[in-house]
Amino acid sequence: MSALNDRIPVTILTGFLGAGKSTLLNRILKDPVMKDAAVIINEFGDVGIDHLLVESSGDSIIELSDGCLCCTVRGELVDTLANLMDAVQTGRVKPVKRVVIETTGLADPSPVMQAIMGNPVIATNFELDGVVTLVDAVNGLQTLDNHEEARKQAAVADRLIVSKKTMAEATDGLEKRLRALNPRATMMDADSAEAGRAAVLVNGLYDPATKIADVGRWLQDEDAHEAHHDHDGDHHGHHHHDHADQDPHDVNRHDASIRSFSIIEEKPIDPMALEMFIDLLRSAHGEKLLRMKAIVSVSDRPDRPLVLHGVQSIFHPPVRLPAWPGEDRRTRMVLITRDLPEAFVKDLFDAFLGKPRIDMPDRAALSDNPLAIPGMRI
Numbered sequence: 001m002s003a004l005n006d007r008i009p010v011t012i013l014t015g016f017l018g019a020g021k022s023t024l025l026n027r028i029l030k031d032p033v034m035k036d037a038a039v040i041i042n043e044f045g046d047v048g049i050d051h052l053l054v055e056s057s058g059d060s061i062i063e064l065s066d067g068c069l070c071c072t073v074r075g076e077l078v079d080t081l082a083n084l085m086d087a088v089q090t091g092r093v094k095p096v097k098r099v100v101i102e103t104t105g106l107a108d109p110s111p112v113m114q115a116i117m118g119n120p121v122i123a124t125n126f127e128l129d130g131v132v133t134l135v136d137a138v139n140g141l142q143t144l145d146n147h148e149e150a151r152k153q154a155a156v157a158d159r160l161i162v163s164k165k166t167m168a169e170a171t172d173g174l175e176k177r178l179r180a181l182n183p184r185a186t187m188m189d190a191d192s193a194e195a196g197r198a199a200v201l202v203n204g205l206y207d208p209a210t211k212i213a214d215v216g217r218w219l220q221d222e223d224a225h226e227a228h229h230d231h232d233g234d235h236h237g238h239h240h241h242d243h244a245d246q247d248p249h250d251v252n253r254h255d256a257s258i259r260s261f262s263i264i265e266e267k268p269i270d271p272m273a274l275e276m277f278i279d280l281l282r283s284a285h286g287e288k289l290l291r292m293k294a295i296v297s298v299s300d301r302p303d304r305p306l307v308l309h310g311v312q313s314i315f316h317p318p319v320r321l322p323a324w325p326g327e328d329r330r331t332r333m334v335l336i337t338r339d340l341p342e343a344f345v346k347d348l349f350d351a352f353l354g355k356p357r358i359d360m361p362d363r364a365a366l367s368d369n370p371l372a373i374p375g376m377r378i
């Protein structure tokens, strides 16, 4: 198959134990569009019952053995995806248009995302499309308090789906907290009709068929936000918004280390500077980088933006879009970090762009990093 053009989108469906992942997936699988989808379910515990709950099973439901996705199953997930690809290519199973991975409730989603992006064979054939996270309205707040994995699940989501709302007394607190943790994810109720449609699984940075990016969706309210906070005094030439930083009392102390912010740059970026910036970010601060998505104007081909996305130190091979998806031709990056302050990342970015500040090291001082970025040759 011709790589890159035909990559199969993979959606990760996550959410804490009992949040309603299987229930929602069952509904979604009834959507006729899902007949060409493969579902991979990661079990935790000895008895694999989830696959029995997923009613429309058949050949396309694949179950991983029990175990934590972050260690043993990561290799198994790679093997499973490789086998699936092989089965499709040799005609043993019908072509697959989408893969859904339902994670165990206890999983940190990052290793799952990395399994898709980090292996060259897998990344040639599959594209991480997005992360859909279910949050239970009854236990959600408490789960977020008690489990780092649950906070990460919510922070990296493209879509947040709140389940069991009818059973909860009030959901304002939970929704506010999810908003602070992840200002850009679209939020919906599990009970709503739209939550049960296959379209909830589609969150990609661009459509793999047309390569048209949906930047508006992944930047969410960026424009609305800019209208309210016009940072006129921003002498670095790009705007920034730390959504989680509005009111310190708004942010739960457990969530305080997780940040979501954007970097916007007007001028096209020198490819070497971009490469070095990403390289340093991922090699030196990878574990703090929960997620990054970017559409970049690169100075060698400013008419054809580059889409980058990564999780921790692992990045998908960059994709050149045929054209800009809209009028706005600025570089836009969205980062979700943990214990990595916005100001630090922005100073780093400025330094690589050749905008050093008096108290900051310049690009030359930062660029003696020996690590190369696989797939980052642009």
Ligand SMILES: Nc1nc2c(ncn2[C@@H]2O[C@H](COP(=O)(O)OP(=O)(O)OP(=O)(O)O)[C@@H](O)[C@H]2O)c(=O)[nH]1
Residues within 6 Å of the ligand: 015, 016, 017, 018, 019, 020, 021, 022, 023, 024, 050, 104, 105, 162, 163, 164, 165, 166, 167, 190, 191
């Ligand atoms: N009222 C209500 N109940 C729900 C909803 N979603 C799930 N449930 C119930 O919650 C329980 C757990 O749902 P599952 O779909 O098994 O949850 P899960 O996230 O797959 O659970 P694990 O696989 O254990 O992590 C079941 O009894 C469901 O019927 C919802 O939106 N509303």
